Amino acid sequence: MRDWPLWEVFVRSRRGLSHVHVGSLHAPDAEMALRNARDVYTRRQEGVSLWVVPAAEIVASDPGERDAFFDPADDKVYRHPTFYNVPEGVEHL
Amino acid sequence: MDFDDLLAGDGRVEPRDEMPDGYRRTLVRQIAQHAHSEIIGMQPEGNWISRAPSLRRKAILMAKVQDEAGHGLYLYAAAETLGVDREDLLDQLHTGRQKYSSIFNYPTLTWADVGAIGWLVDGAAIVNQVPLCRCSYGPYARAMVRVCKEESFHQRQGFEILHTLSHGTPAQRAMAQDAVDRYWWPSLMMFGPPDDDSPNSAQSMAWGIKRFSNDDLRQRFVDMTVPQAEALGLTLPDPEIRWNEERGHYDFGTVDFTELFEVIKGNGPCNQQRLAHRVGAHEDGAWVREAASAYAAKQAVREGAA
Ligand SMILES: [Fe+2]
Ligand SMILES: [Fe+2]
Numbered sequence: 039m040r041d042w043p044l045w046e047v048f049v050r051s052r053r054g055l056s057h058v059h060v061g062s063l064h065a066p067d068a069e070m071a072l073r074n075a076r077d078v079y080t081r082r083q084e085g086v087s088l089w090v091v092p093a094a095e096i097v098a099s100d101p102g103e104r105d106a107f108f109d110p111a112d113d114k115v116y117r118h119p120t121f122y123n124v125p126e127g128v129e130h131l
Numbered sequence: 132m133d134f135d136d137l138l139a140g141d142g143r144v145e146p147r148d149e150m151p152d153g154y155r156r157t158l159v160r161q162i163a164q165h166a167h168s169e170i171i172g173m174q175p176e177g178n179w180i181s182r183a184p185s186l187r188r189k190a191i192l193m194a195k196v197q198d199e200a201g202h203g204l205y206l207y208a209a210a211e212t213l214g215v216d217r218e219d220l221l222d223q224l225h226t227g228r229q230k231y232s233s234i235f236n237y238p239t240l241t242w243a244d245v246g247a248i249g250w251l252v253d254g255a256a257i258v259n260q261v262p263l264c265r266c267s268y269g270p271y272a273r274a275m276v277r278v279c280k281e282e283s284f285h286q287r288q289g290f291e292i293l294h295t296l297s298h299g300t301p302a303q304r305a306m307a308q309d310a311v312d313r314y315w316w317p318s319l320m321m322f323g324p325p326d327d328d329s330p331n332s333a334q335s336m337a338w339g340i341k342r343f344s345n346d347d348l349r350q351r352f353v354d355m356t357v358p359q360a361e362a363l364g365l366t367l368p369d370p371e372i373r374w375n376e377e378r379g380h381y382d383f384g385t386v387d388f389t390e391l392f393e394v395i396k397g398n399g400p401c402n403q404q405r406l407a408h409r410v411g412a413h414e415d416g417a418w419v420r421e422a423a424s425a426y427a428a429k430q431a432v433r434e435g436a437a
Contacts, residue, residue, distance in 0.1 A: 040216065040218045041424065042424070044211070060277075061205060061208050061209075061273075061274070061277075062208045062211070062212075063204065063208060064217065065423075066423045066424050066426070066427035067423075067426070067427035067430060067431075070423060070427070077201075078201050078204050078205070081194075081197070081198070081201065082281075098147070100147075101145070101147045101148055102149075104132075
């Protein structure tokens, strides 16, 4: 078990919603990962679809560089509708 | 964001954030101990699956015991986000270097004990676990949300077992009362030592791992349980229980913590049996793990060749 890779598990709870990360597990291969994910994470009809992804394949942004990485969005308030003035009485805008 | 700022703003710490060593160590110890408790906790009830009094009770009990296995897995996965290995944690359990909840060192002598465990032990676990859904460490908090959702069925099925027995024949009623008599005090011990004798509590509170003190949680459990016992028509084995108008809480007797410390030391009725069974199950399952690994390796070679 020590050499079994870690898999991240994503569940789609109903049609129309996206898959959401629910946790992880160890399994020797993709098929076992899927079966174990079903038993561990969907015992109460929590899902209609499951993804398992080898954790080692996930590329993540660096929490230490979060500020620099996400900064560029900070000064672009005009991307939000609340930035704009709407004259009194104008509706559906 | 810096760790202290994060805690000050009641934010959540995530796996790759920087955190003090002590915080990490405390979490690993607590989450591992919690995970171990879930899987060792399968034993006392598992003991009754083959003897459940009806198919309905048997199906329910199997689902409950399977849930506890699931809780263990959620928690081992949460612990692993802190950089430890599940295999090592199991090693530490098997060699007695890490503990599990002492409540599981008591035997299940009768079917009513299954009811008492669901009602009292899962009930106490819920009181302990609900605040952990707001724990400062994200993966632990998220695992606890899943666990708590599943626990309420556990408590209700236990209550229902006792309710059926307490409204049954005199012998069934006596069996239910006996189970409650034996499980009441150990359930109160599940909240840990009293506040003035709980050296690590203050630090855990400061870190947002613990949200309420042991004594506060114990009181909450008593307040919740006394009216339920009345509804069952059973008595709790403590003559000092009475409503205290002034405090707005039930008063109750003094818990004998020397018993708790004895059980923690390994002198409970079932310590050896529980651990031996766990180690045996792990060793007996080795061939399954080996076969799965061998199959995966063979498939990988085939896919590589194709
Ligand atoms: Fe549980
Ligand atoms: Fe439970």
